[in-house]
Amino acid sequence: MMQGVHASIAISRQRRVRHIFRRYLVLVDGGPAGHVSNGKTRILAVSTGAHRLRIVIDRYWSSPEHLVELSDGDVALFICTPRQSFTPGLIKMTRPKDYISLDLVSITPQMRNDI
Numbered sequence: 001m002m003q004g005v006h007a008s009i010a011i012s013r014q015r016r017v018r019h020i021f022r023r024y025l026v027l028v029d030g031g032p033a034g035h036v037s038n039g040k041t042r043i044l045a046v047s048t049g050a051h052r053l054r055i056v057i058d059r060y061w062s063s064p065e066h067l068v069e070l071s072d073g074d075v076a077l078f079i080c081t082p083r084q085s086f087t088p089g090l091i092k093m094t095r096p097k098d099y100i101s102l103d104l105v106s107i108t109p110q111m112r113n114d115i
Contacts, residue, residue: 006048007070010077011055011102015039018082024100025056036080048072055080055100063102070107077105 011026013036023035026042029052036042036055048070055063068076080102 006072007046008075009044009046009051009053009068009070010041010075011036011044011053012041012077012079012105013038014079014081016081019057022057024080027054027056028052046070048074053078053102055102057100061096061099063100064098066102066104068104068107073109074107075109076107079103079105 009028013024015038020038023037025035026033026044028044028046033044034042050067050069052065052067054065063080066078070076080100083099083101
């Protein structure tokens with residue numbers, strides 16, 4: 001773990017046919033922090049404190065921004081999926097920042113092996 005980094009954000013992308021070959025860009029505090037592929041989980045080391053999290057595809061369509069407050073050793077687990085809609089084109093045009101679902105599942109203290 002990097003010095004000054006004492007918490008983690010895990011983003012799990014559920015396997016779906018929609019966007020199957022595309023990677024979602026993960027933004028933490030407004031900056032790129034990595035990508036998450038279909039059916040994969042990305043774990044990001046972050047400092048303690050408040051962080052803004054958003055998932056983006058094609059620079060314009062995204063999830064709503066989430067604010068998460070992490071203490072020392074915390075792991076925040078988020079799940080992201082494309083929104084289920086019969087009219088994805090309509091959602092893209094009218095609500096571009098609600099195109100991807102991003103949900104906070106849990107914040108748990110990290111397991112430690114202090115021996």
